[in-house]
Amino acid sequence: MEKRIVDMTGDPRREQFAYFSTMANPYVGVTCQVDITALVEKIRRDGAPFFLSLTYEVMTAANAVPELRRRIEGGRVVEYGSCRCSCTVAKPDGAYAYCTLDTALPFAEFIETGRAALEAAKYGGTITEEQGHEEFFFVSCVPWLRYTDIVMPVPSPAYSNVRISWGKWTEENGRTSLPVTILAHHGLVDGIHLGRFYEELERRASKA
Template identity: 30%
Template sequence: MPMKKIDLATYKRRGMFAAFKDRDIPFFSTSSHIDISNLKKIIDDQRCGFFLSISFLITKAVNLVPELRHRVINGELFEFQRIDPGFTVLLEDETFSFCDSRYFEAFEEYRRYSEIKIQEVKECPDQSTGEKHHMFFITSLPWFSFTSIVHPHDRLYGYIPVVSIGKYFQEGERLLLPVGIQVNHALVDGIHVGKFYQHLSDMCECSELWLSV
């Protein structure tokens, strides 16, 4: 995956990086409610599937924030040109499999590719770990809404953002989706998470521009 090395000597966040990289708990997690009223209408009209639609928009929003594409590999800081989504797939026995997808500019390409990968892991589940610096993770919890969420953390995936989506709910005339994100504070600050939420909110509001099939 194309990436460029960032010189830590001139890295503008080098002070924050040094302050947080060796903390026992270097990550922070937050959640927010995203208005998906228009998005749900587009999904219902086009019958394009809720998870694949929202995961495509999440992937777009994550990639629009450079800090969410930053990774520390063997002590050196890199920025990936793009990062790919990986997500969980529920199996018939109520266990789950990991599923590695890819970033695509066009929704239809993403949908076709992801549908194939989902079917593959349903037939041959994957709970393996490995080198996934070029990825970020999405976990879907459609059984309940949440106002906060924290994920397991280990150094293998220590710099990889994790995005969570819960059960959407009605509030007045709006349909709201809880979206959580967990990031490493050595590389990502609250302002960067705010940009992610703003990008995602904007795309959900104008989802007909992004989900054309």
């Protein structure tokens, strides 16, 4: 994937980057309820798969925020032009595997290739990370729970990959909402960037 080096010596967030990069747990995260009423109606109307449709919208929203496409590689900050998704897939034996999806594809092509990729991971995938994983958004879901917060496992030393998760969607008073969590390296991302992600996701989800 195309990427560029970000010169942090001239970046407005250079002090934050230096400060949070020294921490053992440099992450910032939040969980918000997102209104997906119109999106669910569209998915039902089109007969589209919910997980892949939502993944496409979430990843497109995340890719719309440049700071969420930034990673720390070899002590340098790089910004990818677009980031793919590494998601978890439940296997028949109760374990799970990783699956790579490319949301830069047109929606119809993404759905077609995504179905095949999920099926392959379900029956033959592993949790071995793909080489060159730095670009990925790490995605998971817990569709059994309408949670208000979630603790995500993180490696040591810290990765700079953004992690996104969501839970069970629920309907109340004619509206459908979904808990969505995002976790990012605070050296690269502030609250304003997380806010922009949610704004873009809600904008996309509101389109019928």
